[in-house]
Amino acid sequence: xxxxxxxxxxxxxxxxxxxxxxxxxxxxxxxxxxxxxxxxxxxxxxxxxxxxxxxxxxxxxxxxxxxxxxxxxxxxxxxxxxxxxxxxxxxxxxxxxxxxxxxxxxxxxxxxxxxxxxxxxxxxxxxxxxxxxxx
Amino acid sequence: xxxxxxxxxxxxxxxxxxxxxxxxxxxxxxxxxxxxxxxxxxxxxxxxxxxxxxxxxxxxxxxxxxxxxxxxxxxxxxxxxxxxxxxxxxxxxxxxxx
Numbered sequence: 001x002x003x004x005x006x007x008x009x010x011x012x013x014x015x016x017x018x019x020x021x022x023x024x025x026x027x028x029x030x031x032x033x034x035x036x037x038x039x040x041x042x043x044x045x046x047x048x049x050x051x052x053x054x055x056x057x058x059x060x061x062x063x064x065x066x067x068x069x070x071x072x073x074x075x076x077x078x079x080x081x082x083x084x085x086x087x088x089x090x091x092x093x094x095x096x097x098x099x100x101x102x103x104x105x106x107x108x109x110x111x112x113x114x115x116x117x118x119x120x121x122x123x124x125x126x127x128x129x130x131x132x133x134x135x
Numbered sequence: 136x137x138x139x140x141x142x143x144x145x146x147x148x149x150x151x152x153x154x155x156x157x158x159x160x161x162x163x164x165x166x167x168x169x170x171x172x173x174x175x176x177x178x179x180x181x182x183x184x185x186x187x188x189x190x191x192x193x194x195x196x197x198x199x200x201x202x203x204x205x206x207x208x209x210x211x212x213x214x215x216x217x218x219x220x221x222x223x224x225x226x227x228x229x230x231x232x233x
Contacts, residue, residue, distance in 0.1 A: 056217040089146025
């Protein structure tokens with residue numbers, strides 16, 4: 001099992017085409033629920049830090065009150081919200097989020113690679129799921 | 136400059152995003168452009184134009200210490216600019232409607 005965790009980390013990059021379905025399918029419902037919850041918690045705190053560090057805490061609070069962080073683990077929805085607020089700047093915030101998330105989860109981050117936010121979150125989620133299966 | 140324009144300028148590039156995070160996490164940081172570049176894991180050439188843009192916007196200021204030109208966060212100006220961004224965002228509805 002350790003081997004799997006190491007493999008997930010080694011192959012993880014910004015654009016890893018990871019698929020959390022395969023890992024999550026082998027989890028029990030309780031493990032899966034716990035893993036989803038853990039990932040969502042890490043993601044929301046990372047998004048809060050990223051937006052707060054880039055644009056300050058006033059901006060963060062305004063965006064939170066507008067529902068930016070509601071369902072933040074839905075990457076497509078979050079991406080749509082960021083695009084509507086920041087236009088081209090959304091990708092800069094997404095990169096900050098992915099970079100911080102990669103650092104927290106021990107995933108290699110490649111700043112040269114083109115950012116695919118959704119796939120990057122899938123990768124991060126997979127690492128979280130593998131971690132929870134090892135517990 | 137409007138809040139919307141300030142926002143676009145601040146988030147114009149990934150390097151600029153990294154610089155904002157660096158200086159907001161370390162508001163007392165004073166360093167050369169070379170040092171700042173190293174701190175964000177890039178080369179001086181890669182960051183110089185973004186540092187200039189932030190100097191022009193007023194978020195960063197430059198001064199000479201000994202033989203070195205150093206840059207640092209202008210906290211008052213930064214607060215003022217982020218306030219204008221916050222006021223702009225208050226008027227924007229998530230989903231694109233005003």
